[in-house]
Amino acid sequence: GQNIDQPTEMTATEGAIVQINCTYQTSGFNGLFWYQQHAGEAPTFLSYNVLDGLEEKGRFSSFLSRSKGYSYLLLKELQMKDSASYLCAVLDSNYQLIWGAGTKLIIKP
Amino acid sequence: DVKVTQSSRYLVKRTGEKVFLECVQDMDHENMFWYRQDPGLGLRLIYFSYDVKMKEKGDIPEGYSVSREKKERFSLILESASTNQTSMYLCASSLTWEAGELFFGEGSRLTVL
Numbered sequence: 001g002q003n004i005d006q007p008t009e010m011t012a013t014e015g016a017i018v019q020i021n022c023t024y025q026t027s028g029f030n031g032l033f034w035y036q037q038h039a040g041e042a043p044t045f046l047s048y049n050v051l052d053g054l055e056e057k058g059r060f061s062s063f064l065s066r067s068k069g070y071s072y073l074l075l076k077e078l079q080m081k082d083s084a085s086y087l088c089a090v091l092d093s094n095y096q097l098i099w100g101a102g103t104k105l106i107i108k109p
Numbered sequence: 110d111v112k113v114t115q116s117s118r119y120l121v122k123r124t125g126e127k128v129f130l131e132c133v134q135d136m137d138h139e140n141m142f143w144y145r146q147d148p149g150l151g152l153r154l155i156y157f158s159y160d161v162k163m164k165e166k167g168d169i170p171e172g173y174s175v176s177r178e179k180k181e182r183f184s185l186i187l188e189s190a191s192t193n194q195t196s197m198y199l200c201a202s203s204l205t206w207e208a209g210e211l212f213f214g215e216g217s218r219l220t221v222l
Contacts, residue, residue, distance in 0.1 A: 004151060033209045042113075042199065042213035043152075087152070091209040099151030 002026045004100035006088050011106045012078055020073045020086050020103045028093020034062055034073045035087040037102065043087055047073070075105075083107045112136070115200050115214035122221050128187040130217050132200030140203045141183035142211065143167075143175060145196040152199065158183055190221045 003025045012018040024032070031050040035043040049055055049064035049071060061074040075082055088100040116131035134141065140159050144152040144167075154167030156175040164175050172194060176184045183202075187194055197218050201211040 008149075031209050040216075042215050043211075044213070045210045048210065089152075089209065095209075096154070097152075097209055097211070099153075101149055101151045 002092065002098045004088055004090060004098055006086075006100040006103045008101070009104045009106065011108060012075075014078055014080060014107055014109050016078050017074065017076050018078060018105065020075075020088075020105065022071045022073070022088035022100055024069050024071070024088070024090045024098070024100075026090045026092045026098050029066060030091040030093065030095060032062075032064055032071050033089045033091070033097070034071075035089065037085045037087060039084070046086075078107050080107050080109070113200055113202055113212050113214040115198075115217050117217050118215060120217060120219045122190050122219065124191060124221060126190050126221075128190050128219065130185040130187075130198055130200075130219070132183045132185070132214055133181050134183075134202040134212070135181065136202060136204070136212065137180070138202035138204050138212070139180075140205070141177065142201045142203075143173075143183065143185045144199045144201065145169070146199055146216070147196050155185065155198075187219075190219075192221050195219060195221045 006022045034046040037043040047062040054063045059076045064071045085102040085104045087102045089097045113134045142157040143155040158164045158177040174186045197216050199216050200214040203211050
């Protein structure tokens with residue numbers, strides 16, 4: 001079956017750096033996505049990786065290793081507003097999105 | 110600014126009632142999706158549509174139906190609501206079939222008593 005694993009919850013300190021990992025086993029691969037979802041709100045798109053390597057976008061970066069079935073989202077200079085759930089999703093060979101359960105990130109002052 | 114609008118943020122219904130959840134997008138997107146989101150689980154696809162009047166079953170279509178009479182509108186119907194359908198329902202749209210970048214609505218939290 002298809003599976004996406006990410007930690008359920010993480011805690012980090014304001015101003016610090018945090019890395020949220022995602023491992024996947026899917027039928028084919030057409031890209032990996034990270035979404036951010038604040039409590040009670042809609043998920044919003046953060047990043048997309050289809051080739052191996054690091055994609056940087058401001059304070060957020062996303063890394064992909066297709067051979068290892070692994071990605072991480074790196075958040076730098078954490079701010080209180082980064083407290084949210086972060087969802088990892090893989091586009092499989094049928095162009096269906098397979099979703100992880102999400103990682104709830106708690107930022108402490 | 111792109112927008113996906115869901116008709117109701119919060120609904121409370123009784124077991125056996127018929128429930129309509131409506132979703133409208135203003136981006137002229139071809140594809141629209143209905144997901145449900147439950148604690149501890151990833152988003153689960155109920156139905157999707159890649160064109161007007163077209164619909165495809167997702168992973169958990171049982172107990173649900175959909176309607177897409179116009180490109181911008183995608184409705185989710187629960188013919189006879191049950192307590193296990195208490196959930197957050199998220200509508201989304203995307204520009205192309207291959208695109209994994211989805212635009213989501215705010216969600217409709219349904220409670221079935």
